[in-house]
Amino acid sequence: MALFSSLSEKLNHVFSKLTKHGRLTELEIKQAMREIRIALLEADVNIVVAKQFINKVSEKAVGQEILKSLSPTQQVIKIVNEELIALMGSTNSKLEVSGSSPTVIMMSGLQGAGKTTLCGKLALYLKKQGKNPLLVGCDIYRPAAIEQLKVVGGNAGVEVFEKGTQDPVKTSEQAIKHAKSYGFDTVIIDTAGRLQIDEDMMQELERVKKAVNPTEILLVIDSMIGQVAVEVADTFNKRLEVTGLVLTKLDGDTRGGATLSAKAVTGKPIKFCSTGEKLGDLEPFYPDRMASRILGMGDVLTLIERAETAISEEQAKKLEKKFRENTFTLEDYLTQFDAIKNMGGIKDLLSMMPGLGGKMNLSNLNIDEKQVGQIKAIILSMTKKERRDPSILNASRKKRIVEGSGTTVQEVNKLLKNFEQTKQMMKQMKNNKMFRF
Amino acid sequence: MGLFGKFKNALNKTKQSFLSKLDDLFKRSIGDDFFDELEELLISSDVSVKTSMEIVENLRDRVKTERLKDKDFVIEIFKEELTNMLLEGGKVEIETPAIIMLVGVNGVGKTTTIGKLANKFIKEGKSVTIAAADTFRAAAADQLSVWADRAKVRIIKHQEGGDPSAVVFDAIASAKAKETDILIIDTAGRLHVKANLMEELKKMDKIIKREYPEANLYKLMVLDATTGQNAFSQVEAFDKDIGINGLVLTKLDGTAKGGFIISLSRELEAPVCFVGTGEKIDDIEDFDAKEFIEGLF
Numbered sequence A: 001m002a003l004f005s006s007l008s009e010k011l012n013h014v015f016s017k018l019t020k021h022g023r024l025t026e027l028e029i030k031q032a033m034r035e036i037r038i039a040l041l042e043a044d045v046n047i048v049v050a051k052q053f054i055n056k057v058s059e060k061a062v063g064q065e066i067l068k069s070l071s072p073t074q075q076v077i078k079i080v081n082e083e084l085i086a087l088m089g090s091t092n093s094k095l096e097v098s099g100s101s102p103t104v105i106m107m108s109g110l111q112g113a114g115k116t117t118l119c120g121k122l123a124l125y126l127k128k129q130g131k132n133p134l135l136v137g138c139d140i141y142r143p144a145a146i147e148q149l150k151v152v153g154g155n156a157g158v159e160v161f162e163k164g165t166q167d168p169v170k171t172s173e174q175a176i177k178h179a180k181s182y183g184f185d186t187v188i189i190d191t192a193g194r195l196q197i198d199e200d201m202m203q204e205l206e207r208v209k210k211a212v213n214p215t216e217i218l219l220v221i222d223s224m225i226g227q228v229a230v231e232v233a234d235t236f237n238k239r240l241e242v243t244g245l246v247l248t249k250l251d252g253d254t255r256g257g258a259t260l261s262a263k264a265v266t267g268k269p270i271k272f273c274s275t276g277e278k279l280g281d282l283e284p285f286y287p288d289r290m291a292s293r294i295l296g297m298g299d300v301l302t303l304i305e306r307a308e309t310a311i312s313e314e315q316a317k318k319l320e321k322k323f324r325e326n327t328f329t330l331e332d333y334l335t336q337f338d339a340i341k342n343m344g345g346i347k348d349l350l351s352m353m354p355g356l357g358g359k360m361n362l363s364n365l366n367i368d369e370k371q372v373g374q375i376k377a378i379i380l381s382m383t384k385k386e387r388r389d390p391s392i393l394n395a396s397r398k399k400r401i402v403e404g405s406g407t408t409v410q411e412v413n414k415l416l417k418n419f420e421q422t423k424q425m426m427k428q429m430k431n432n433k434m435f436r437f
Numbered sequence B: 001m002g003l004f005g006k007f008k009n010a011l012n013k014t015k016q017s018f019l020s021k022l023d024d025l026f027k028r029s030i031g032d033d034f035f036d037e038l039e040e041l042l043i044s045s046d047v048s049v050k051t052s053m054e055i056v057e058n059l060r061d062r063v064k065t066e067r068l069k070d071k072d073f074v075i076e077i078f079k080e081e082l083t084n085m086l087l088e089g090g091k092v093e094i095e096t097p098a099i100i101m102l103v104g105v106n107g108v109g110k111t112t113t114i115g116k117l118a119n120k121f122i123k124e125g126k127s128v129t130i131a132a133a134d135t136f137r138a139a140a141a142d143q144l145s146v147w148a149d150r151a152k153v154r155i156i157k158h159q160e161g162g163d164p165s166a167v168v169f170d171a172i173a174s175a176k177a178k179e180t181d182i183l184i185i186d187t188a189g190r191l192h193v194k195a196n197l198m199e200e201l202k203k204m205d206k207i208i209k210r211e212y213p214e215a216n217l218y219k220l221m222v223l224d225a226t227t228g229q230n231a232f233s234q235v236e237a238f239d240k241d242i243g244i245n246g247l248v249l250t251k252l253d254g255t256a257k258g259g260f261i262i263s264l265s266r267e268l269e270a271p272v273c274f275v276g277t278g279e280k281i282d283d284i285e286d287f288d289a290k291e292f293i294e295g296l297f
């Protein structure tokens, strides 16, 4: 079941006695915040950050009038969601450009965060923008790290400057000279991964920084990182004054709470998200999507955006209109599944669908296909009228559908519930003005 | 340096903050604060929220029913309980002829661990061959070759972009011909949600079993101590697809604790076999549950 529904179910329980009185009381908020806190911790938000966040949100929530259009649960989620979005900042993936060429971008981060791969992605990204980047190999410690950068650079069609295991300070200085002589306008320096408590290695970064005065110092963070994110981000930022954060490996199923931790402790913008091993897998950061991901609401928005490329423009417009007018039907639900099937990468897309993602183990394709098949069979066994208005489904209609689709009543009910949830979520997102195409 | 010297050293770096936190704890009576802070201590070490709440709740009950008053004693029995949880994971002895396959998500330290393991086994007098079945990541085989040189072991590798199963096939043939004690297989990092990559792993698993059924196969999953709650999802998926016999916890020289292994190892019914404590060839230790738990406090 989607994680979103598990949080909202818990909140529903908290608010089950409400409805009569018109305001959210302190006690109820306190109970609700307990659930929110757990959800945040389960998403790897740092425990201290979560505490501060909860305090802030509680203040906002207490005494708020319950809006007619929303249930208390929805309202609390709305406040939490808005606050998360506000905290995580804007969709700003612009890289600063230096007044005097070349612009220097320096990478930093722990071992295995994904810096070298990111170097290649950024190089390609800049190249596509008409820039002429130069990659510089300064990881002189990890075996074959420079080899890796050379392959990545080769794939991106970007030159790689390296001087073997020579001191990174000297290599980066020479790289800048090289860039100036040969007309490279951007220099991307790959550095070795290091622990934030490794004094020698942290000093090395400080020396490189001093030598080449980078315009951008990016801190690369593995989105699967846990509680230690705060300490890591804080130390790197204090030592280097990083200019931005980059999250990697977001194509996994991590809830990514570290994003909030790192952002809260550094205050620096999240400039990019890395979402795959291919060079093109670089995306801007969308705080609204990250918020729903942390809350476990299923990353419906990303799903929709990716679906755009599979669904035709026209279909997408229609779908958008339906969401807006809240006339999204089971037929559309079916179309969505069909589109997903045509998209490839069905796994990660499905993981974002409410009702299929979350806790379900997505590593077994057969189950996914089977589930999708089942959903299709159920919807196809309905009459047109039923598909448009599932509220007319009484016991005898359901019995017919069960027989027609070879499923069970439970499965039919589950589908209807998931569909309702998707609809609700669409509605809520539209209300929150976070729904855009 | 003693057997667990380095391990302890690595954990020592963070001991300070925990001990001072605990000192604060000790000053107070055994009340709600005591348990709350104990719970926070666990959550801060990336023990799962659910497990943290459960085990602290159990402790609370026990303190109440047994009318325990002495805080030192309560902490001691708590540590003991945690250690026992870890021990429920069981034990793995590597028996030759062995095939060890290391799996895990990207960047956790698989290749580095293989270098360290090869060296360790060589020192124990075993013969070792390693197979570069990460044919995907750029220069992965080059990286492993450097480790093969350092540990002075044979390496079987193919072209980048080749079929990893073919590497496994050749490596097994070679290990058999040379009567190698231990064959260690490096695999490409893969996120557990990528079905096609998991299929590739299943295929390798199948080939090993088919080609060398006499060998004892150990599928070790490498986990990075800095990982948070996603560790559970990772292990669940890998275990479901190929079956995991043991865990390796890397990067314990940092400040992250890797507390997730406490419940993970028990649920998986597989032990943590080794821990990584740095980037050098000797930075590997056998795992010791008691030391690990001591290190948290």
Ligand SMILES: Nc1nc2c(ncn2[C@@H]2O[C@H](COP(=O)(O)OP(=O)(O)O)[C@@H](O)[C@H]2O)c(=O)[nH]1
Residues within 6 Å of the ligand: A111, A112, A142, A193, A195, B104, B105, B106, B107, B108, B109, B110, B111, B112, B113, B189, B250, B251, B252, B253, B254, B275, B276, B277, B278, B279, B283
């Ligand atoms: N500090 C520290 N770094 C490690 C440890 N194990 C591996 N690394 C580093 O983590 C990075 C990724 O390691 P690698 O073996 O390439 O990971 P793989 O992608 O899983 O094969 C490299 O920079 C390693 O040097 C460890 O125990 N401690």
Ligand SMILES: [Mg+2]
Residues within 6 Å of the ligand: B110, B111, B112, B134, B140, B186, B187, B188, B189
């Ligand atoms: Mg590797």
